Amino acid sequence: MNEYVPFILQILLIIIALAIVLHKENFTIIILISAFSLVAATLYAINQAPDVAIAEVAIGSAIIPLIYVISISRQREFIVLDRVDHDRHDLDDINEALYEVMSDFVQTYDLRLNICSDIKGTDEDLTSELNVDLIISYDETKQSFVLKGKSSSVLMKHLTEKTSGHAFIEVITLEEGESID
Structure with missing residues (x-):
């Protein structure tokens, strides 16, 4: 019976790995990653590597x-x-009306609205370096609010759709420059 335990644990590792890849909920994936680490640590302990097992439990099941x-x-x-x-x-x-639209938008996508002011910098720098999602300004000539955000943001696409019926809101997407990553 003892010779079947490692085999069963290896099969369990494969099943957990597939579940991690196929699952959609982030927090469930995190739990599965922890379970994967615990099963892997058990296999390390069975194979006479207790130091690696302890490290796997500490790092793979807790810190990560x-x-x-x-x-x-x-x-x-x-x-x-x-x-x-x-x-x-x-x-x-x-x-x-603008803040009512914004509140409705963040409620729709289950987000927390964090409004800041008095941050200096260019729009491109703020959206890329400080991770600002949206910049609100007012265009006096058009008598409308201008909402600026990253063109690659999925939320900006949704915000554009959400605000399309409001004449006092204009959405502008900012093109991102070359990444150094």
Whole structure:
């Protein structure tokens, strides 16, 4: 019976690996990655490698999933830079309508709205280096809000669709430059 345990654990590793690849929910994938590490650590212990098993449990089942959870939780935030001078413009009615559209948008996609102001820099630098998702400004000539974001962002495509019926909102996508990555 003992000779079948490693074989069963190896089959279990294959099943867990397939589940990781095929699953869609991020947090379930993280749990599966932890389970994979625990099964792998058990196989290391069976094969007389307790030091590797302990390292696998510590890193693969604890630290790596924690890093994933932190990364995923930060992705659920929609960072908006508000560059509108609210004291200079009398925008109470359309300003309220804009923020109602924004609130509805973040609720639809289960995001947290994080609105910042007074951050200096070019639009391209802010969206690429500081990871700002959206920059709001006001165009006095058109009497409309201008929303700028990355052209590669899926959320910008959804925001463009969501705001298409509002005459006081214009969405502009910023092309991204060459990446050094």
